[in-house]
Amino acid sequence: MRRESPLTHSITNNVVPNFTANALLALGAAPAMVDIVGEAGLFAAVAGGMLINLGTPTPEQRGAIREAVAGATASGTPWVLDPVAIGSLPIRTELAHEVAQARPTAIRGNASEILALAGAGSGGRGVDSADSPDSAAPAALSLARRFGSVVAVSGPEDLITDGSVVVRVANGHELLTRVTGGGCALGAVIAAFLAVRGERSALEAVVAAHAVYGVAAEHAASRAEGPGSFAAHFLDALANVTPDEAAAAARIETAS
Amino acid sequence: MRRESPLTHSITNNVVPNFTANALLALGAAPAMVDIVGEAGLFAAVAGGMLINLGTPTPEQRGAIREAVAGATASGTPWVLDPVAIGSLPIRTELAHEVAQARPTAIRGNASEILALAGAGSGGRGVDSADSPDSAAPAALSLARRFGSVVAVSGPEDLITDGSVVVRVANGHELLTRVTGGGCALGAVIAAFLAVRGERSALEAVVAAHAVYGVAAEHAASRAEGPGSFAAHFLDALANVTPDEAAAAARIETAS
């Protein structure tokens, strides 16, 4: 990651671009956000990885997202779909179903969002999940097989599947849910890991992204006095954690 | 607040959504920002409280704001109007007068903004106030009576009125004015307090929001070395302050 500094394109909601870009920079990636019609598709084609986050999809962003997905598809750029708060909100729900047809490399969401994208579930409460990750396991498997995507369900323990293998990552910290963009920035980090995955599978890259992110959160939480200091420590930890430290602290379980 | 975790909907300007969401999360509320036409009204109807902040009102946001105000009104969601920098800037000024007709539960602004909304005053200088809170007291009383709103005028000492009682809150710190969104995030915090007010009056909820916010600022300022470290300490303090500490440190004076 630090050697390759992958150009990571994010089209994301208006609450989190700053935190998202800072998380990518801390990791050593090169963030860029090009979310206007006429440029988003061109940029998707040259980026190393891309995030599409549906948190605040203005009409301009909706056009840019369609362009960007087409550009990434045409040029083989790996990309991540984060279907924020779909289910009860109609515009983003329809858009999520539409762009999922383009077969994202990875899909990341909370349990309610994954259930909604799979056509099941009760609908979330904005960005909160009303469902547990385990309850979304069948939906995650189904989505993974339908779109050929790696599907990651965030929760106290993350559940990640490529449609056959199911991996659980137990790293992370509750304080990450007290900083806005904790989940959204993870989507961009996944895109950056996909960009530099080389010979590894997409599943391995998505799992590694979750583990590094979660380990950094644990480091930060051990020093934080609340969510404000946690956010600063977390960016420091993303910059300072070594591959060996992350590997040693990762809590990953695989079942198939 | 921490037990109920009220879903707090903010349509706000593009400078402060991150800080606003983090302030709400620190307090224990659940922030969401849904500012597009076709979703904003639906979301306003299910939210526990809502903020309408006119800081950077794009055409899309203006449509979303009208929808959201209608949705909140129809479903009884309490909401806060923050008429940022009205007076000399025509589009937001007209919009503020229009949505005020829907009778916001609370109106928060600096003295210049409150004077402008009441149809008086000299006009502010962007987000700065050219007037003192006391000079806006008659305008605040008049607005409160006209729209049935609690009106809060921010300043070194905040002035809050429901049209009959006038309350002054002397908590806070000058460093809060050196962090962008210090006032804007308070609007969202007021919305969260209104969402969980139960049997208390709207006036009490607005006063409590100001006091907790101001006490947290004082805690943070005692440890900060400047505005950057203050912002982190402030979020920590919002998360850590107990109701007893806030009550003990609150400096509230009531006159009628």
Added chain:
Amino acid sequence: MRRESPLTHSITNNVVPNFTANALLALGAAPAMVDIVGEAGLFAAVAGGMLINLGTPTPEQRGAIREAVAGATASGTPWVLDPVAIGSLPIRTELAHEVAQARPTAIRGNASEILALAGAGSGGRGVDSADSPDSAAPAALSLARRFGSVVAVSGPEDLITDGSVVVRVANGHELLTRVTGGGCALGAVIAAFLAVRGERSALEAVVAAHAVYGVAAEHAASRAEGPGSFAAHFLDALANVTPDEAAAAARIETAS
């Protein structure tokens, strides 16, 4: 700066407005961001200084930028153009060439952006520069003469010219490149320094902005443990650095 508190108007990309406003507030300036059609031009006319940053130019912002440049020109407000990531992205490239005709007081960019604006160069990689500041020196001189602007090329050592004198500022720190908006906020800081330059030349004001900004970065880096804590320390340092400290630590070389 702290005495005059110049009203500094920024139309900037959606990733950095928060950090930009906080940098201005830390310095003692009064930030405002009015980026909608119908208000941007009016505000440009009353502001003390203005930044136009092309990082995420939505259609609404493009209209607002044209208005704002016309307003600033008509009223003599000094303004800064930051042609973010021009070269390969067509919409912003065309817009940059268009607004440059209005003769910005200053132009700030990395080497790739300055080369692209001068009609030369290989094109950047998003916000990264593929070229060194020295390689852009002829382009900077040419732009400065063509538009009567002070042109600043950011890099490990900044190169600043008014078309005859070339100044190099060696302050700064690598961590500033690990915080998103490190360059974008500098554009706003330049606008604030131009607003209060009094009898000094625009070149002196732009150089002073770079030196103060770079010295603050050095102070912050000496205490930071990574990019997250650096950002907080940097805002503290902008607020706390004295003119004497900045003058003593500035590393400025002038050639003509």
